[in-house]
Amino acid sequence: MENVMVVGAGFMGAGIAQVCAQSGYRVFLMDTDPDGLEKALGGIKWSIEKFASKGFLKETPRTVLKRIAPETGLENASQVQWCIEAVYEDEELKLKIFEELDHRVPADTPLASNTSSIPITRLARVTQNPARVLGLHFFGPVPFMGLVEVVRGQKTSEEIFNRGAKFVQSLGKTPVKVNKDIPGFVMNRIFGAAFRECVDLVADGIASPEDIDVGMRLGYGWNVGPFEIADNAGLDTFVRVGRSMQALGEENLVAKSDLILKMVEEGRLGRKVGKGFYKYDKDGKKRAWNS
Ligand SMILES: NC(=O)c1ccc[n+]([C@@H]2O[C@H](COP(=O)([O-])OP(=O)(O)OC[C@H]3O[C@@H](n4cnc5c(N)ncnc54)[C@H](O)[C@@H]3O)[C@@H](O)[C@H]2O)c1
Known part of the structure; x- marks a missing residue:
C-alpha cells in the first residue's frame, strides 16, 4: 500500500485525504491546528458514511477511515510515496513548508502543491531537486469534483508530470495537463x-x-x-x-x-x-x- 502525506487539513486537504483513502492509499493528514484536524476527521467520517449509505463505497466506512492518520508534525514524511501541500494560499508559508518537506520526503517522492495561483516554479526554487515538484490543483468539494489540473513547473521532469497524471487517475479523477506554469494556471x-x-x-x-x-x-x-x-x-x-x-x-x-x-x-x-x-x-x- 502506498503512503500519501497531505499537509493542511482544511476544506481541500480533508477532501484530498478522503479521496486518497477511498482509493486505497494510506494517508498521513497533517495540520498544525489540532482542532482543525479533529474537525477535518469529523467531516471526512460524515462524508464517507454518506457515500456508503448511497452505495458508492466498495468497503466499509471503518476500513476507509482507518487508512487516515491525523498528525500535527511532519515526522512520517520520510515514509511517503506522494506528498501534497494544501495549506493557506500564502507564498511565504508554502515556501517554508516546501523547504522542510524537501529535507524529509524520500528523494524519489513527488512534491505537489494544491496552490490556486502561485507558479510551481516559485515553490520549487527552495528545493534541492525542482524536477520532482509539480502542481496538483484539485477542485472542491474534492470528493465530488472530477477534475485535477496537473501543472508542469519550468523544471518539473517529464516523468514526474506523467506520474502526476497517473496518480490523479488512480483517484478516479480526470487530469487536465497545464504545460506552462503561469499564475492561476488554466x-x-x-x-x-x-x-x-x-x-x-x-x-x-x-x-x-x-x-x-x-x-x-x-x-x-x-x-x-x-x-x-x-x-x-x-x-x-x-x-x-x-x-x-x-x-x-x-x-x-x-x-x-x-x-x-x-x-x-x-x-x-x-x-x-x-x-x-x-x-x-x-x-x-x-x-x-x-x-
Ligand atoms: N477552497 C477551494 O475551493 C480551493 C480549490 C483549489 C485549491 N485551493 C487551494 O488549496 C489550499 C488550501 O485551501 P483551503 O480552501 O483548504 O483552505 P483552508 O483555510 O480551508 O485550510 C488551510 C489549512 O492549512 C492549515 N495550515 C496552516 N498553516 C499550516 C502549517 N504550517 N502546516 C500545516 N497546516 C497548516 C490550516 O490550519 C488550515 O486547516 C490553498 O492553497 C488554496 O488556494 C482551494
Missing part, C-alpha cells in the same frame, strides 16, 4: 476573469448573486453558479487567492470592488460558517438572504 484564470465581473456587477447593484447564479446555470449551462462556487470554496480563501494574484501582477483576474473583503470582515466566510452570498440551514440547505 481553470482559475478562466473562472477569475468571469467571477471578477460577477462580483463587480453585484457590488454596483446591477444584479443579485442569486440572479447571476440562475443566469449562469440556465444561460451558459454551468452546473453550479459562480456565487455558489465561491461560498463552497470559502470567501476567506478567495481573499487570499485575490491577494496572491495581485502580488503576482494579475490584477485583471481580481474584482475591483472590495465586496468580498467586507463580507469576510463581517464573518460571512461562506458555507462553512452558514453564511456567505447565501445563508445555510443546519442541514446545509441554501437560502437567499431576502427569502
Whole structure:
C-alpha cells in the first residue's frame, strides 16, 4: 500500500485525504491546528458514511477511515510515496513548508502543491531537486469534483508530470495537463476573469448573486453558479487567492470592488460558517438572504 502525506487539513486537504483513502492509499493528514484536524476527521467520517449509505463505497466506512492518520508534525514524511501541500494560499508559508518537506520526503517522492495561483516554479526554487515538484490543483468539494489540473513547473521532469497524471487517475479523477506554469494556471484564470465581473456587477447593484447564479446555470449551462462556487470554496480563501494574484501582477483576474473583503470582515466566510452570498440551514440547505 502506498503512503500519501497531505499537509493542511482544511476544506481541500480533508477532501484530498478522503479521496486518497477511498482509493486505497494510506494517508498521513497533517495540520498544525489540532482542532482543525479533529474537525477535518469529523467531516471526512460524515462524508464517507454518506457515500456508503448511497452505495458508492466498495468497503466499509471503518476500513476507509482507518487508512487516515491525523498528525500535527511532519515526522512520517520520510515514509511517503506522494506528498501534497494544501495549506493557506500564502507564498511565504508554502515556501517554508516546501523547504522542510524537501529535507524529509524520500528523494524519489513527488512534491505537489494544491496552490490556486502561485507558479510551481516559485515553490520549487527552495528545493534541492525542482524536477520532482509539480502542481496538483484539485477542485472542491474534492470528493465530488472530477477534475485535477496537473501543472508542469519550468523544471518539473517529464516523468514526474506523467506520474502526476497517473496518480490523479488512480483517484478516479480526470487530469487536465497545464504545460506552462503561469499564475492561476488554466481553470482559475478562466473562472477569475468571469467571477471578477460577477462580483463587480453585484457590488454596483446591477444584479443579485442569486440572479447571476440562475443566469449562469440556465444561460451558459454551468452546473453550479459562480456565487455558489465561491461560498463552497470559502470567501476567506478567495481573499487570499485575490491577494496572491495581485502580488503576482494579475490584477485583471481580481474584482475591483472590495465586496468580498467586507463580507469576510463581517464573518460571512461562506458555507462553512452558514453564511456567505447565501445563508445555510443546519442541514446545509441554501437560502437567499431576502427569502
Ligand atoms: N477552497 C477551494 O475551493 C480551493 C480549490 C483549489 C485549491 N485551493 C487551494 O488549496 C489550499 C488550501 O485551501 P483551503 O480552501 O483548504 O483552505 P483552508 O483555510 O480551508 O485550510 C488551510 C489549512 O492549512 C492549515 N495550515 C496552516 N498553516 C499550516 C502549517 N504550517 N502546516 C500545516 N497546516 C497548516 C490550516 O490550519 C488550515 O486547516 C490553498 O492553497 C488554496 O488556494 C482551494
